[in-house]
Amino acid sequence: MASIDLDKMLTKIKSTQWALSDIDWDAPGAELITEEQWPKLKDFMADLMWIEHVGARAFAAMAKKAPTDTLRQIYTYFHAEEQRHANAEMALMKRWGMLEGDEIPEPNINLRLVIEWLDRYSDDMPVYVLGTVVPMLEIALDGALCTFLLETVKDPVCHQAFEKINDDESRHLGVGFSVMEMQGRGKTFIGATKMLAPLLDPRLMLGIASYVPLLNKMRDNIITMGLPEERLYAAMAKFEKIGGYHVPVDGMVKLTGLIPRRALPAVPSWVRELTYQPTA
Amino acid sequence: MTTSSASPKKAPGKAATRKRSTTGKRATVKKTPAVKPAAVLIVGAGFAGLGMAIRLKQAGIKDIVILERASAVGGTWRDNQYPGAACDIPSNLYSYSFAPNPNWSRSFSGSEEILGYIHHLVAEFELEPYIRFEKNVEDLSFDEKKGIWTATTDKGEQFAGRAAVMAQGPLSNCSFPAITGIEDFTGHKIHSARWDHEYDFTGKKVAVIGTGASGIQIIPELVKQAGHVKVFQRTPGWVMPRPDFATPAWNKKLFEKLPASQQAMRNLLYWSHESMALAVIWKSPLTRIAERVARLHLRRQVKDRWLRRQLTPDFTIGCKRVLVSNDYYPALQKDNAKLITWPIARLSEKGVRTVEGIEHQVDCIVFATGFDVSHSGTPFPVKGRDGRVLGEEWQGGAQAYKSINVSGYPNLFMTFGPNSGPGHNSALVYMESQLDYAVKGIEKILKDDLKMLDVKEDVQRRHNKAIQKRLARTNWNSGCKSWYLTEDGFNATMYPGFATQYAAQMAEFEERDYETV
Numbered sequence: 001m002a003s004i005d006l007d008k009m010l011t012k013i014k015s016t017q018w019a020l021s022d023i024d025w026d027a028p029g030a031e032l033i034t035e036e037q038w039p040k041l042k043d044f045m046a047d048l049m050w051i052e053h054v055g056a057r058a059f060a061a062m063a064k065k066a067p068t069d070t071l072r073q074i075y076t077y078f079h080a081e082e083q084r085h086a087n088a089e090m091a092l093m094k095r096w097g098m099l100e101g102d103e104i105p106e107p108n109i110n111l112r113l114v115i116e117w118l119d120r121y122s123d124d125m126p127v128y129v130l131g132t133v134v135p136m137l138e139i140a141l142d143g144a145l146c147t148f149l150l151e152t153v154k155d156p157v158c159h160q161a162f163e164k165i166n167d168d169e170s171r172h173l174g175v176g177f178s179v180m181e182m183q184g185r186g187k188t189f190i191g192a193t194k195m196l197a198p199l200l201d202p203r204l205m206l207g208i209a210s211y212v213p214l215l216n217k218m219r220d221n222i223i224t225m226g227l228p229e230e231r232l233y234a235a236m237a238k239f240e241k242i243g244g245y246h247v248p249v250d251g252m253v254k255l256t257g258l259i260p261r262r263a264l265p266a267v268p269s270w271v272r273e274l275t276y277q278p279t280a
Numbered sequence: 281m282t283t284s285s286a287s288p289k290k291a292p293g294k295a296a297t298r299k300r301s302t303t304g305k306r307a308t309v310k311k312t313p314a315v316k317p318a319a320v321l322i323v324g325a326g327f328a329g330l331g332m333a334i335r336l337k338q339a340g341i342k343d344i345v346i347l348e349r350a351s352a353v354g355g356t357w358r359d360n361q362y363p364g365a366a367c368d369i370p371s372n373l374y375s376y377s378f379a380p381n382p383n384w385s386r387s388f389s390g391s392e393e394i395l396g397y398i399h400h401l402v403a404e405f406e407l408e409p410y411i412r413f414e415k416n417v418e419d420l421s422f423d424e425k426k427g428i429w430t431a432t433t434d435k436g437e438q439f440a441g442r443a444a445v446m447a448q449g450p451l452s453n454c455s456f457p458a459i460t461g462i463e464d465f466t467g468h469k470i471h472s473a474r475w476d477h478e479y480d481f482t483g484k485k486v487a488v489i490g491t492g493a494s495g496i497q498i499i500p501e502l503v504k505q506a507g508h509v510k511v512f513q514r515t516p517g518w519v520m521p522r523p524d525f526a527t528p529a530w531n532k533k534l535f536e537k538l539p540a541s542q543q544a545m546r547n548l549l550y551w552s553h554e555s556m557a558l559a560v561i562w563k564s565p566l567t568r569i570a571e572r573v574a575r576l577h578l579r580r581q582v583k584d585r586w587l588r589r590q591l592t593p594d595f596t597i598g599c600k601r602v603l604v605s606n607d608y609y610p611a612l613q614k615d616n617a618k619l620i621t622w623p624i625a626r627l628s629e630k631g632v633r634t635v636e637g638i639e640h641q642v643d644c645i646v647f648a649t650g651f652d653v654s655h656s657g658t659p660f661p662v663k664g665r666d667g668r669v670l671g672e673e674w675q676g677g678a679q680a681y682k683s684i685n686v687s688g689y690p691n692l693f694m695t696f697g698p699n700s701g702p703g704h705n706s707a708l709v710y711m712e713s714q715l716d717y718a719v720k721g722i723e724k725i726l727k728d729d730l731k732m733l734d735v736k737e738d739v740q741r742r743h744n745k746a747i748q749k750r751l752a753r754t755n756w757n758s759g760c761k762s763w764y765l766t767e768d769g770f771n772a773t774m775y776p777g778f779a780t781q782y783a784a785q786m787a788e789f790e791e792r793d794y795e796t797v
Contacts, residue, residue, distance in 0.1 A: 017625035020637040064594055069761065080622040080635035087637050119585065270586040279630075279639045 004178045006070045013077050013171065018164050020088060020278035023157065025095050032154040033096055041153065042098040046105040048149075049089040053274060054114055055134060056082030060270075061122035062130050067182075074175055081168045083273065088161050090276035095157065104274050112267070119268040135176030317428045319343035320722055321441025323417050326355020327398065328695035328711055329447035331376055334405045335715045338378070339723060345439055346407070347431055349416035353402055355449050357395045360494070362475040362648075363501035365391035368493065368522070368604045372542065373549040373706040379404065380542050382535030388524045388604075412439070420444060421663040422689065427731030427797075429691060443691040443722045448659050450696045450773075451651040457489070461626035461633075468644040472498060473651065483507040484643040487632050489624070492517060495648035496603050500611035502646070509617045510640050512624060512632060515761075516590065518574045518597045522604040550779070556704040557778050560598030561754050571597045581609035590621045595760035598703055654678075655766040655773065664689035665734070677770035681740040681793070682785055684714055684721075690734035690797075691725055693718040698772045699747050701764070703756065705779040713786035720789040724796075732797040739793045750776040 033041065059079035066072035093099050107115060122130065150162055319341055322329045325348035333344050352358055367374045371384040371394070381397055389397075402408055419432040429444035454473040456462055462469075470476045472494040486506045488499055491513040502509050535542040559566035574597065582588045591609070593600075612619050622634035631641040655678055662670040665688050673688070680686045683700035684693050695714050702710050725733050751757050751771045756764050764773040775782050 017633075017635055018637070019625065019633050019639055021633075021639055069759075077623055077635055083622070084635065084637035123589070268586050269584050273636070275638060278637070279641050 004174050006068070006074060006175070006178070009171065009175060010070050010074050010077075013074065016167075018084075020084070020091055020276075022164075023088070023091075023160055023278075025091050025157065025278070027157050029155040029157050030095050037152065038096070038098075041096070042093070044149070045089055045093050045096075045098060049086045049093070049105070049274075050107055052082050052086040052089060053271070054118060056080075056086065057115075057118045057270060058122060058130055058134050061118070061125060062134065064123055065125075065130070071175075071179065078172055078175070081172070085165045085168065087275055088165065090274060091278070092158055092161060094276040096155075099276065104271070107267070107271070115268065115271060119270070131176065131179050135173060135180065317440035317442055318345040319441065319726055320345070320443045320445060321429055321431055321439055322346040322445045322447055323420070323431060324348065324355060324447035324449055324452070325353040325411050326357070326447065326449050326452070327708065328355070328449060328715075329445070330398065330401050330405075330407055331708075331711060331715050332445050332447055332695065332718060333407050333410055334376075334378065334401065335719050336722065337405060337407075339719045341719075341722060341726065344410045345441060346411045347415040347417055347433070347439060348411055348413050351413045353411065354395045354398045356451055356473075357391050357398060359452070359454075359473050360475075361391055361395070361477070362472045362494065362498050363505075364497035364499075365494070366497060367391075367394060369553070369706045370549050372546050373553065374708055376401070376708060377543075377546065377712060380535070380539060380546075382539075382542055383532050384527055386524055386526050388522060415439070417448075418660050419663070420446070420660060420692075422665065422692070424665050424690070424732065427691065443693065443725055445693045445695065445718060446658075446662070446697075447695045450653060450701075453652040453659065454650070455652055456647055457649045459489075459624060459627055461628055464629050465627045465631070465645060466629050467631070467642060470644065470646050472646065472648040479644065481505040481644070485641065486510070486644045486646060487512060487640060487642040488646045488648055489632070490648035490650065491515075492648065492650055493601055493603055494650070496605045496608040498646060498648055499617070500605075500607040503611040503614050503617045507616060510632075510642065511612060511617065511619050512634075513590070513619060513621050514623070515595075515600070516593050517600055517603045518571065518593050519577060519591075519603045519605055519608060520570070520574050521577050522606045524606065550705070550709065553705040554778050554780060560602055560704045561756075561776065563596060563755060563758070567597055567755070570602075578609065582613065584613075587613070587619065590619060596755045596758050598755035599758050599760040600762040600764075601703070650763060653763050653773070655770070662689065662692070664692070665732075674772075677766050677768075678772040679740065679744045681735040681743050682717065683775070684717055684786075685735040685740075685794075687735045687737040687740045690732035691721075691730075693721060699744075699751075699775050700782070701774045702779060702782075703774060709779050710775070710782055713783045717786045717789060724789070724791070728796065730796050732795070734795045734797075735793055736795055747776060 056079050059075050059082055063072050063075035063079060066075050090099070090104070093105070099105065150159060153159075320332075320336055320343065322332050322344060323346075325346050329346050329348070330353060333346055336342070336344055350358065366388050368388065370387050371381070371389040372387075374389075374394075375381055375384075375397060379401055381400070385393060402411075415431075415437065416434045417431045418434045421430050421432075422428070423430065428440050428442060431439045431441075431444070433439075454471055456469060456471060468476075468479060470479065472490075481502060482505060484506050485508045486502055487510045488495055488502065489512045491499075491511060495511070496517075496519065499509065499511055535545075555566075556570070558564050559570035575592070578588055578591055582591060591612075611617055620634060620640065622636045622638075625633045625635050627633070627645070628639055631639055632645070633639045657671040657674060664670065664686070668688050670686065670689060673686075678698040680694060680698045683697040684695075686692065686694070686697075693714075695711060695718075696707075697714075700710055700714065701707070721733055724730065748771070751774065754771075754774070754776050756762065756774050756776075757769070757771055765771050
């Protein structure tokens with residue numbers, strides 16, 4: 001993959017911004033959501049929105065770590081753009097009557113863990129870990145979730161919103177892979193990431209996210225033992241191939257389900273920045 | 281003393297036939313007026329210009345003309361009268377040592393009181409007769425045959441002087457920033473340096489763009505008045521606690537009765553600020569300590585972890601201007617205030633659109649976006665020997681000798697010229713050294729009846745090579761973006777050293793550094 005000119009990319013990002021008010025959220029088409037679709041779509045959208053939001057927080061961490069000023073600015077924009085996606089998805093949920101009152105959907109316990117983890121540790125993560133995990137999340141969103149959504153949902157406003165979201169995401173990916181190249185990642189590694197990502201389901205993505213501290217520590221352990229980190233990622237890929245990965249993730253999900261809510265600290269204030277309202 | 285009644289008669293000399301100028305148009309119309317020049321022509325009646333006049337008068341030079349574009353003195357302090365405006369260097373140090381004021385009401389005085397002090401300087405040293413108000417200089421040209429500088433105003437009036445002092449100030453021009461859509465916004469717009477005192481903020485929704493030295497002073501005041509304040513921040517700065525106290529009456533009396541006690545206080549402040557150079561100019565163990573103090577200040581005042589993160593700088597302290605405030609962080613956490621760190625996408629008819637897709641609708645936008653600082657040009661064309669134009673020579677970044685003279689521009693002295701800015705001490709301490717150096721140069725011109733006192737080019741080059749080498753090791757050049765640097769990262773603004781070093785540099789006026797004619 002040819003490296004992109006990041007300075008030009010930054011200029012392009014700055015000059016092609018959109019806002020929630022560019023979309024008419026009351027336009028006809030909401031009725032195209034079928035009764036059967038509605039409950040599933042509600043769960044899906046809530047998860048999707050939270051994944052975007054969590055992705056936003058990861059970009060915020062990357063901005064702090066960026067090796068150049070241009071990249072720092074790009075990540076600062078991406079942080080805001082992911083937030084915009086979450087806001088737009090919330091506006092869709094509002095349109096489809098999926099929000100109870102004006103409340104932000106309650107994050108499930110796994111998300112709470114991820115949020116808590118991101119809040120506490122993401123700023124201390126090495127940039128190459130975030131720089132690998134985030135593009136994987138992006139591909140998964142772009143390639144799998146959004147495609148699925150657009151194939152299933154006929155509402156034109158949904159299509160309009162996701163056209164804009166996808167444009168942003170493709171830029172995020174372009175930068176993501178360029179940065180991986182900058183960090184000396186080989187073609188095989190990038191290829192494997194691209195291939196692996198669409199296979200992920202949202203739960204696994206959350207799993208990966210909540211796994212990262214563990215993974216992080218394990219990676220350090222393994223590197224200390226003398227194994228190059230590429231081998232670790234290869235091992236992960238192999239793990240996926242033999243189809244074993246659902247077990248630990250499922251186990252994890254079950255386990256975390258037992259954690260009482262009040263045992264968790266208060267939701268960090270960045271979560272409250274979400275809004276479906278185009279103006280404030 | 282010359283006046284605007286200059287003879288239109290064409291004067292001979294190169295000034296009349298200049299080929300190069302910044303605009304190209306003025307070059308052929310420039311003429312040297314056949315009027316008796318003043319000894320010294322000063323552009324600007326702010327702290328610098330007035331201080332210059334005082335020091336010249338004290339040296340016995342009284343043939344002075346001060347050109348001021350506004351109708352009142354005070355410069356930066358006349359213009360910056362926004363709510364909360366104050367100096368961030370203690371007043372006992374942010375004042376002239378040759379004009380002490382025992383009556384400062386607080387350790388850090390507000391801008392109104394500082395402006396009052398400037399008015400006091402004018403009265404005390406009887407400067408009013410020297411000042412020509414509403415003379416907006418648009419051109420400054422040197423006639424090398426006569427050895428005379430001529431200033432031409434926007435109305436075409438001309439004033440001449442054997443020596444000229446550019447005291448127009450580095451932070452005297454401001455404009456609204458070039459944010460996309462700024463012309464679409466239909467609400468009220470205010471620039472911090474041109475405050476609109478008529479506008480009533482009561483109950484209004486206000487956006488403040490910018491969180492630098494002006495922004496953090498304005499915000500706490502606006503939060504007290506306005507209905508809601510949204511603060512748009514691009515880069516958080518390091519904020520140190522501000523040891524600001526009202527001066528007790530006994531203290532004022534003491535300073536008045538025993539001026540030596542005020543001098544002792546000034547010395548104490550001076551040396552404590554000098555020690556800060558070790559923290560803010562160069563990276564040292566003290567830099568870490570200063571950052572820790574600022575972090576503790578933040579931690580003590582802001583309990584929310586995310587807000588703290590948003591307010592934590594990611595550059596070395598000192599790289600940008602260090603801020604001081606006790607009420608900025610608390611103001612941001614008031615119910616009617618909100619910090620927004622999303623990048624601004626554009627301004628719209630009703631407010632500020634940020635990249636997270638939301639339009640923040642407001643009644644008024646306050647731009648605390650700083651000043652138009654020129655690193656590579658001059659505020660008006662300055663034409664020296666052989667038709668050279670200073671703005672053109674400075675395109676790659678401004679350079680001077682000891683910040684005050686430029687080779688090829690004889691008899692011209694600059695206050696706050698290139699590489700004279702302090703990051704840790706009072707600007708007026710630096711200013712005093714510049715004024716006294718200029719007095720020496722001007723005395724030399726008048727005493728020896730020189731047509732030209734021109735710093736040698738190689739002397740200037742050597743000086744700048746050394747300055748830039750020293751700058752490379754400072755925090756200012758450590759990678760952050762700031763108004764100290766040009767787009768290319770060239771530092772034409774700051775002096776890389778202690779105020780004491782700068783004073784030592786300015787204490788010596790070496791004749792051998794100059795070509796004299």
